[in-house]
Amino acid sequence: MKVLVAEKCGFCHGVENAINIAEKVLSREKDVYSLGQIIHNGDEVERLARAGLKTVENIEEIRSGTVLIRSHGAAPEQIARLREKGINIVDATCVLVKRVQYIAEELERDGYKVVIIGDENHPEVRAVMGCVRDVVVIADESDLHKFAENDRLGIVCQTTLSPDFVGKILGAIGRRSFSELKVINTLCKEAIKRQDSAVQLCKQVDVMFVLGGLKSANTRRLAELCKKYNDQTYHLQNWNELDKRMLLGKNMAGVTAGASTPAWIIAEFVKNLEAFDGGG
Amino acid sequence: MKVLVAEKCGFCHGVENAINIAEKVLSREKDVYSLGQIIHNGDEVERLARAGLKTVENIEEIRSGTVLIRSHGAAPEQIARLREKGINIVDATCVLVKRVQYIAEELERDGYKVVIIGDENHPEVRAVMGCVRDVVVIADESDLHKFAENDRLGIVCQTTLSPDFVGKILGAIGRRSFSELKVINTLCKEAIKRQDSAVQLCKQVDVMFVLGGLKSANTRRLAELCKKYNDQTYHLQNWNELDKRMLLGKNMAGVTAGASTPAWIIAEFVKNLEAFDGGG
Numbered sequence: 001m002k003v004l005v006a007e008k009c010g011f012c013h014g015v016e017n018a019i020n021i022a023e024k025v026l027s028r029e030k031d032v033y034s035l036g037q038i039i040h041n042g043d044e045v046e047r048l049a050r051a052g053l054k055t056v057e058n059i060e061e062i063r064s065g066t067v068l069i070r071s072h073g074a075a076p077e078q079i080a081r082l083r084e085k086g087i088n089i090v091d092a093t094c095v096l097v098k099r100v101q102y103i104a105e106e107l108e109r110d111g112y113k114v115v116i117i118g119d120e121n122h123p124e125v126r127a128v129m130g131c132v133r134d135v136v137v138i139a140d141e142s143d144l145h146k147f148a149e150n151d152r153l154g155i156v157c158q159t160t161l162s163p164d165f166v167g168k169i170l171g172a173i174g175r176r177s178f179s180e181l182k183v184i185n186t187l188c189k190e191a192i193k194r195q196d197s198a199v200q201l202c203k204q205v206d207v208m209f210v211l212g213g214l215k216s217a218n219t220r221r222l223a224e225l226c227k228k229y230n231d232q233t234y235h236l237q238n239w240n241e242l243d244k245r246m247l248l249g250k251n252m253a254g255v256t257a258g259a260s261t262p263a264w265i266i267a268e269f270v271k272n273l274e275a276f277d278g279g280g
Numbered sequence: 281m282k283v284l285v286a287e288k289c290g291f292c293h294g295v296e297n298a299i300n301i302a303e304k305v306l307s308r309e310k311d312v313y314s315l316g317q318i319i320h321n322g323d324e325v326e327r328l329a330r331a332g333l334k335t336v337e338n339i340e341e342i343r344s345g346t347v348l349i350r351s352h353g354a355a356p357e358q359i360a361r362l363r364e365k366g367i368n369i370v371d372a373t374c375v376l377v378k379r380v381q382y383i384a385e386e387l388e389r390d391g392y393k394v395v396i397i398g399d400e401n402h403p404e405v406r407a408v409m410g411c412v413r414d415v416v417v418i419a420d421e422s423d424l425h426k427f428a429e430n431d432r433l434g435i436v437c438q439t440t441l442s443p444d445f446v447g448k449i450l451g452a453i454g455r456r457s458f459s460e461l462k463v464i465n466t467l468c469k470e471a472i473k474r475q476d477s478a479v480q481l482c483k484q485v486d487v488m489f490v491l492g493g494l495k496s497a498n499t500r501r502l503a504e505l506c507k508k509y510n511d512q513t514y515h516l517q518n519w520n521e522l523d524k525r526m527l528l529g530k531n532m533a534g535v536t537a538g539a540s541t542p543a544w545i546i547a548e549f550v551k552n553l554e555a556f557d558g559g560g
Contacts, residue, residue, distance in 0.1 A: 167456075180465065185459055
């Protein structure tokens, strides 16, 4: 099988940084926790677990040692509780995510009703929500009723959304009655480059594979975008999930991967795919 | 013919105010000018011309006397030139239009690139353009190339646009790369009420008449909106323009009018229409 890999894919700077920090801390300490999965990639989480990283969902589960704040960040209230318990904190929050938190706080200070465009169940969004007193999360147009008409809205967005989606929601907000909108673009440019490069690639191939965790928002976004232009698009976690029938009659495959997908997963997948001979 | 008149239509507060001021000035002075048509309604302009109001297109044509600044406003540079010439100025600019001018100035002071959503040939927009040093006017999506990506945009809109149109343009801007948008809603609520009431009415009738000047932006907007929901929509200036064929087979007519359409035009039209018996 001929395989083309997207020009931009795999670990972004924020994820790479979090993994590097985790490895450094694990090399010198024993009792190391991650509050929630350090990145949304099961394979990488498992690899770090073997190196000693304990993933917990609640602060209550941490009694002592060091806790890593993952790239998605944590709410100030969580940080305060960790401090109270005397836990050592190592912050691996992505700088772009941290920026969203600061901006949300500033918008609220300036009297805006803070609006986050994104998924309220995603840890990045939850952490931003925790930075302000009053907040509305807009996942799609059906959420617009959540703020009053004529509000002064201070709008940020989850870093991994696509510009198209943000435009769609801004258009829908603009059609309603509002007094003022202040929108700070908090999209990650790396994520946009990955999206553009995935879309470009998927149009040239018979089948497109998007590699990454099923909970990874940016990977899911890549898969959604590719699906629009190539219905032979599959979101897989790794080579083990490949069903050979996906390759039936295909000559050219494209591969991209989310920002939390480690290089070794991509390399393994590409190697096996190149070696595959379906007689297509 | 059964005739229903839109709940909200005809003169808005701004236009009424400008006409009242014009009549007051004309009653006590002889040499009275309007810089451009005082409102976009030929019939009313003619009526005021008979009362002595001279409409001129250029400041050069005014040598002495009093000049009325129409409801659409004038650029500061024009006001300054009138002052230099020692002309007496009576300002009849609509307060909502004046507000757009102040906001545009403030946005520029705050470092935003000023964007006006609207028609750059409309006097209201031209006056706002004259209040800032650097400005981009967006009439539709094809104008978006006019500002650089990653600009901090301070956005206002022509007061008589529809929320739907503003939403569409904001959506298109949001899809592009920008660093910050500050959007102040400068739509006229009266104009929106007229739009809503016209749309509601046009859905109930066999034929819809939108009365008002052909240059009147808000009247044209009403006609566009009604046309969407009722293809038997006609934009007419007055009863003389009615073609009887428009009424063939129709039992129920709707009438609305722009914010610059005087009550006497509407009353005359409705009276004649009610008296019309096409045997429909």
